[in-house]
Amino acid sequence: MKLAGGFHLTYCSNIHPGESWEEVRANLVTYLPALRERLGIEGPLGIGLRLSAQAAEQLSQPEELERLVEFLAAGQGYVFTINGFPYGVFHGVRVKEQVYLPDWKDDERLRYTLLLARILARLLPGEPGMEGSVSTVPGAFKAEVRSAEDARQMARLMLRCVAGLYRLRLETGKRITLALEPEPCCFIETIAEAVAFFEEHLFSAALVQELADELGLASAQALAAVREHLGLCYDACHMAIEFEEVERALDRLDAARIKVCKFQISSALKLKFRAGDGRARQLLAPFTESTYLHQVVARTRAGLERYQDLPEALDPQDRPPKGGAGAEVEWRVHFHVPIFLEEMKHFQTTQDHLVALLERLKRKSPCPYLEVETYTWDVLPPEYRAQPIADAIARELNWVRERIEP
Numbered sequence: 001m002k003l004a005g006g007f008h009l010t011y012c013s014n015i016h017p018g019e020s021w022e023e024v025r026a027n028l029v030t031y032l033p034a035l036r037e038r039l040g041i042e043g044p045l046g047i048g049l050r051l052s053a054q055a056a057e058q059l060s061q062p063e064e065l066e067r068l069v070e071f072l073a074a075g076q077g078y079v080f081t082i083n084g085f086p087y088g089v090f091h092g093v094r095v096k097e098q099v100y101l102p103d104w105k106d107d108e109r110l111r112y113t114l115l116l117a118r119i120l121a122r123l124l125p126g127e128p129g130m131e132g133s134v135s136t137v138p139g140a141f142k143a144e145v146r147s148a149e150d151a152r153q154m155a156r157l158m159l160r161c162v163a164g165l166y167r168l169r170l171e172t173g174k175r176i177t178l179a180l181e182p183e184p185c186c187f188i189e190t191i192a193e194a195v196a197f198f199e200e201h202l203f204s205a206a207l208v209q210e211l212a213d214e215l216g217l218a219s220a221q222a223l224a225a226v227r228e229h230l231g232l233c234y235d236a237c238h239m240a241i242e243f244e245e246v247e248r249a250l251d252r253l254d255a256a257r258i259k260v261c262k263f264q265i266s267s268a269l270k271l272k273f274r275a276g277d278g279r280a281r282q283l284l285a286p287f288t289e290s291t292y293l294h295q296v297v298a299r300t301r302a303g304l305e306r307y308q309d310l311p312e313a314l315d316p317q318d319r320p321p322k323g324g325a326g327a328e329v330e331w332r333v334h335f336h337v338p339i340f341l342e343e344m345k346h347f348q349t350t351q352d353h354l355v356a357l358l359e360r361l362k363r364k365s366p367c368p369y370l371e372v373e374t375y376t377w378d379v380l381p382p383e384y385r386a387q388p389i390a391d392a393i394a395r396e397l398n399w400v401r402e403r404i405e406p
Contacts, residue, residue: 001041001397004405005362010046011372011393012083012264017091021058024051025068031390032075038394044076048371049123050083052090056115065122072123079123081262081371084116084134085181091378096293096309100186103140104154113178114164121174133261133369135179135233139187139197154187155201158230159211165229166215179233179261182242184295184334185308190242191249194232195256202226231259235373236357237266240350241297241332243304246357254366262369263357265400267341269333270348274326275300281314283346286381287335288314295334300327310335336376337384338392340399344384358403372396 001009016027028047036045051059059065072078086099087109102108116134124132139145139154158178165176182188188197201207203223212222232253239249253260269287273279287294288310296313298305307313310333332350342351361370374396377385385392 001039001045001401002043003401005365005368007361007365007368007370007404008046008080009370009372009397009400009404010048010081011397012048012050012375014050014083014086014090014373014375015377015389015393017378019052019054019089019091021051021055021064024049024055024059025071028071028077031393032077034390035394035397036076038390039397044078047072047077047079048081048083048373049079050086050090051116051119053087053112056112056119060115060119065119069123078125079120079132080125080130080369081133081135082116082120083373084113084136087112090375091291093291095291097141097143099293100137100141100144103137103144104157105140105144105150107157109137110157110161110164113161114168117161117165117168117176117178120176121168121172124174124176126173130175131261131367131369132174132176133179133233134176135181135262135264137186138180138182138189138194142185142187142189145187151187151197151201152207155197155204155207156210158202159207159226160214162226162229163211163214166225169229176229177259177261178230180231181233181235181238181264183235183238184241184297185293185306189238191239191244191252195252195258198256198258202230227257227259231261233262233264234260234357235264235266236354237264237268237334237336237350237373240270240353241268241295241334243297243299243332246353246360250360250366260366262367262371263361264371264373265339265354265357265396266336266373267339267354268350269331269335269337269344270350271331271333271346272348273329273331275329276326280329280331284310284314284331284333287333289379291379292376293334297332299330299332336374337380338374338377339372339396341384355403358400362404370400372400 120132212219294310296307
């Protein structure tokens, strides 16, 4: 939906299970009118599409795509972003580290992403200044990047994607951006790592010249195309887990001239305890589910410590507590929780990061595109998902709307 200050607000449809286009379409038919009713809006409702590779292939057929255009027009919906992060099945099976595959070392990731961009170019409204974005894997799972050549290969494929997006704009007049989404335990997980990768690879003279040669541009024009079509998806859950501070993070991206293509409005679990007291194991056990990775970043007096998944963090493995027994510890856990919850019984959430982010965006925003993303709804402990999902989504959207339009 369109908010004051020029913001566009949506939610990501990855909250709904569905890998085929038929399943995704059924979700839109069900939830678009239900949300319009609950939100009480008269204007168009924004939709953040999640399309698997299977759904994208099916939707890319001209007749299916035109059916969707007609459906959106009739139901007053519009699409300005696509979640192109999960390529395959995303609900009901073990996803874990497979969610990053194919990664940006693989040509299939490029092919899939450009297919999503072409779909989005057809769906994106033609109003002046409107941009679309495809969010994607932040390179690869960190353990899968084993050499400098792996990093260069990822950069080359991303710049080939820029070439495709540049040509797509010339063809359709629609500007689509590729939004790398930093995430814990990935090749790009912090703002510092994002800046380093852009400066060392994506903005490098050698790779930009390759792009210039491919597109028949001067090197300065090619670099401008990179800055225009390639940036970051700032996921508030991920950034809070990494203990990034909002003002410093956004100022650093601005100084590096790295585009923010969209903000994912999301929140994580936060737990404070004393090392060795057993509280984390007791309270977090219900969140150790088998579908998604739930990375943990722990902060102690000794600094930050990262764990690939929650069970690993909970397993003491006979190691002494970092910072010493009894030391104060704060854990932030990659488990997307409803953004309207400041506390969850024994836990806090990183809602404070969200509040700071929205306050910053109202003062100075690098982009107007906001997408609520709470995809872990169906694996939350039952007491946190008692209300109907449409009510929960509407409550999240209203929580954002009230902070943008008090």
